[in-house]
Amino acid sequence: MRNLIALIACCFAMATAGATDPHAAAPGAASEHAAAAEPAKSIIPSIKPSLVPSLAAAAQRAKEDDAEVDLSAKIAARLAVMRANQVARAAAAAKARKIAALKKQQQAAAAVAPPPPFHSDTWSYEGETGPAAWGKINSAWTKCGAGNRQSPIDIRDGIKVELEQIVFDYKPSSFSVTDNGHTVEVDVSPGNYITVQNRTYELIQFHFHRPSEERINGKSFEMVVHLVHRDAEGKLAVIAVLLERGKAQETIQAVWNNLPLEKHDTVSPSVVLDVNDLLPERRDYITYMGSLTTPPCTEGVLWMVMKQPVQASPAQMAVFSRLYPLNARPVQASGGRVIKESN
Ligand SMILES: [Zn+2]
DSSP: OHHHHHHHHHHHHHHHHHHHOTTTTSHHHHHHHHHHHGGGTTTHHHHHHHHHHHHHHHHHHHHHHHHHHHHHHHHHHHHHHHHHHHHHHHHHHHHHHHHHHHHHHHHHHHHHSOOOOOOOOOOOSSGGGSGGGHHHHOGGGHHHHHOSSOSOOEEOSOEEEOOOOOEEEOOOEEEEEEEOSSSEEEEEOSOOEEEETTEEEEEEEEEEESSOSOEETTBOOSEEEEEEEEETTOOEEEEEEEEEESSOOHHHHHHHTTOOSSTTOEEOOSSEEOGGGGSOSSOOEEEEEEEOSSTTOOEEEEEEEESSOEEEOHHHHHHHHHHOSOOOOOOOOOTTOOOEEEO
């Protein structure tokens, strides 16, 4: 009896396998099943009547299995779509993370990168905006830090030659006085000239420094006047007149009389001023090529320093020192420049 049940179970299995196995129709698979079913063949006829309902149930199950397979396939397909979506989402997230990381990296790089060149018109003679920083304050002022033809210098070892006389063509002129925050500047009306080395330069303005910026053999003077000239091509020539303590100086007094009350103010008096009065009696001078001594420290400036100082009274010196106790750029490297000096 146990054997019979086993055989029936085997037949069920065969029937089910035949219905569900998609390979059942294949010749190889069919022969395999045929071989496996062979021992049951002789028994099937004797049990056939009782097997009919069971076979119908098996067919039903096969149908259900088919539906299940179908559903599984659909689920698998759906899962595949979901998985694909998941992969796509993960890839998108990874890409976003990568972009964010790159952005962060760029921001970090920007944070450590040197700041763009600082632009300011603020400079002074002391502290953070003092002469050592001028070249870094404004990108247009790099010569102040990196130039090799800068002024002032300590003038020594001049080559003694017969320098041609500077021809002065100054005349009484109207003027205005400005306290520009760095010095007292006197602008003179057009028509004042010097001629030297076959070039004619027109006087634009003169101003004062305390102590003198230039030194002669290491010696500085109490003050200096710089007379700034420009020729038709824009080339600059500066005449320096050193001031020492002595008797009162008329032109300086005329300027002091018209000092503005506030910084950056300008006074334009009705009187005239003769710049000839500022010049020393002897016109011997020392000459070399240098620069402006204030930002932007432009080079290519012809300097002529009068060897004989001019006197100004202690009271006149004191007036300027109240406004500007120190407005002199330190001496710069002469860098083997040729210095020529009147005999
Ligand atoms: Zn100057």
